[in-house]
Amino acid sequence: MADFSKPKSMVDQIYLSISKAITTGILEPGCRLVEQDLQKDFGVSRAPIREAIRLLEADGLVVVDAYTKKYVRNLTREDLTDNIPVLACLESLAAKLAAEKITPEQIEELEAINREIQHEFTAGNFAQCAALNFAFHRTFLKVADNKALRRAIRSIVKSTMWLWLTTQYYKNNTIIPSSIAEHGLILDAFKRKDTHLVENQVKEHIENVLDRFLKQSKFDTEGRYQFKMPPGHSVNAAPDI
Amino acid sequence: MADFSKPKSMVDQIYLSISKAITTGILEPGCRLVEQDLQKDFGVSRAPIREAIRLLEADGLVVVDAYTKKYVRNLTREDLTDNIPVLACLESLAAKLAAEKITPEQIEELEAINREIQHEFTAGNFAQCAALNFAFHRTFLKVADNKALRRAIRSIVKSTMWLWLTTQYYKNNTIIPSSIAEHGLILDAFKRKDTHLVENQVKEHIENVLDRFLKQSKFDTEGRYQFKMPPGHSVNAAPDI
DNA sequence: TATATTAATGTTGTCGACAATATGTCAAGA
DNA sequence: TCTTGACATATTGTCGACAACATTAATATA
Numbered sequence: 001m002a003d004f005s006k007p008k009s010m011v012d013q014i015y016l017s018i019s020k021a022i023t024t025g026i027l028e029p030g031c032r033l034v035e036q037d038l039q040k041d042f043g044v045s046r047a048p049i050r051e052a053i054r055l056l057e058a059d060g061l062v063v064v065d066a067y068t069k070k071y072v073r074n075l076t077r078e079d080l081t082d083n084i085p086v087l088a089c090l091e092s093l094a095a096k097l098a099a100e101k102i103t104p105e106q107i108e109e110l111e112a113i114n115r116e117i118q119h120e121f122t123a124g125n126f127a128q129c130a131a132l133n134f135a136f137h138r139t140f141l142k143v144a145d146n147k148a149l150r151r152a153i154r155s156i157v158k159s160t161m162w163l164w165l166t167t168q169y170y171k172n173n174t175i176i177p178s179s180i181a182e183h184g185l186i187l188d189a190f191k192r193k194d195t196h197l198v199e200n201q202v203k204e205h206i207e208n209v210l211d212r213f214l215k216q217s218k219f220d221t222e223g224r225y226q227f228k229m230p231p232g233h234s235v236n237a238a239p240d241i
Numbered sequence: 242m243a244d245f246s247k248p249k250s251m252v253d254q255i256y257l258s259i260s261k262a263i264t265t266g267i268l269e270p271g272c273r274l275v276e277q278d279l280q281k282d283f284g285v286s287r288a289p290i291r292e293a294i295r296l297l298e299a300d301g302l303v304v305v306d307a308y309t310k311k312y313v314r315n316l317t318r319e320d321l322t323d324n325i326p327v328l329a330c331l332e333s334l335a336a337k338l339a340a341e342k343i344t345p346e347q348i349e350e351l352e353a354i355n356r357e358i359q360h361e362f363t364a365g366n367f368a369q370c371a372a373l374n375f376a377f378h379r380t381f382l383k384v385a386d387n388k389a390l391r392r393a394i395r396s397i398v399k400s401t402m403w404l405w406l407t408t409q410y411y412k413n414n415t416i417i418p419s420s421i422a423e424h425g426l427i428l429d430a431f432k433r434k435d436t437h438l439v440e441n442q443v444k445e446h447i448e449n450v451l452d453r454f455l456k457q458s459k460f461d462t463e464g465r466y467q468f469k470m471p472p473g474h475s476v477n478a479a480p481d482i
Numbered sequence: 483t484a485t486a487t488t489a490a491t492g493t494t495g496t497c498g499a500c501a502a503t504a505t506g507t508c509a510a511g512a
Numbered sequence: 513t514c515t516t517g518a519c520a521t522a523t524t525g526t527c528g529a530c531a532a533c534a535t536t537a538a539t540a541t542a
Contacts, residue, residue: 288527309533509519
């Protein structure tokens, strides 16, 4: 059957566009979002722009100051440390649920992804590594097959992980090799069908990844993340909020 | 210092009103939300109404069909079963974090709430019991002091617990006494400073509460929850939300 | 009577305009 | 030079209107 999926609504398109611009670092944290400017960019009136911004606000990607001006949210160290145990807890639940029903084929799928990460890393293609990393976690989240869990995890990933994404991919660091090794441990536990071990390995993996990220990241005296624009992106000076 | 908190914006007020109407059962699941009607109810134009509905949509309280009509979401059995392990996982994380830093005064606060639940139950005031139940959990969530965790739990409670609330408070069932007893076990574990035990007691408590709820609830053949309007509420009216 | 066609209605998506408020500029006076 | 106030500008909040589309009712035709 052909795919007759509806064309996305204006609001959805705007939402996705801005969302992507933020999560890829094109729009810097602290950058203002002015409805009139966006209106021109998208060639529509302000109504759909405003609705899209409301959704971004609900996602935590956009914040509003006391005078109702809108800015791209800038994460603080506290935001990240708060999220560590929550994401670790949810991902390990996903792993536990997945472990109870994962098939050999699905384990092979995970292994293939992990090999691909290794491959892209040696090729120096770090952006691709980050993407595949997400794919790895999405895969066993899919096996877990729990909508509420997916929603909860996506919410956290969406509101915080983009930072990790925008910085990791232009730094040749040690995060990726460590991740690959830890994925290997997780896969071993899956193969042994040791649910408890899977749970713990995933929990530790998430904690490690975020801890490593925190250690190599710069925050200012107020705890705000010091954003560095990836090469190849224009910088539009942004007021600090 | 006086409280100069700004008056809430129109959108916030509308959002809160409709939100409350849904979570308390004044607006039934499956009920349509028509912008023109809401416009009249609130005496404003459609723009702020639409923005508020977008937020409700992001919360999962409102769904949109293929023809972009809006309805109050109706939960299915699957929604609830999916949410059980997630909420149990998050609440037990909250309990764990709280156990590490809770003070005797805060434990006393929790005990006071639990005694109050008992008191309201014997007085037959079940609605109040439900509210105090939420207060109990909110209290140690506050002690845990983790914004990300609060956000995640609130999201789940908001999108699903309203149902639990609306039904529990007009039924004289066994849920409340069991909850009170389990709260007692949790309090004992807090007093012993046994973090691990606290974690497990809370996890079991949440699982039990939701399981008991599922058992006494009616679902149609499609798995949709069979809504029953609490007494004292008119069915279609609603506007005073 | 059943079905196809057309008209009327209901509802959402989008637009442009105006009002309200905050911010920035600049000249006059101390 | 520094403050003060008036004015211009920037930005958001809200409104009413229209277009687009789906739904229902009414009508005509077999």
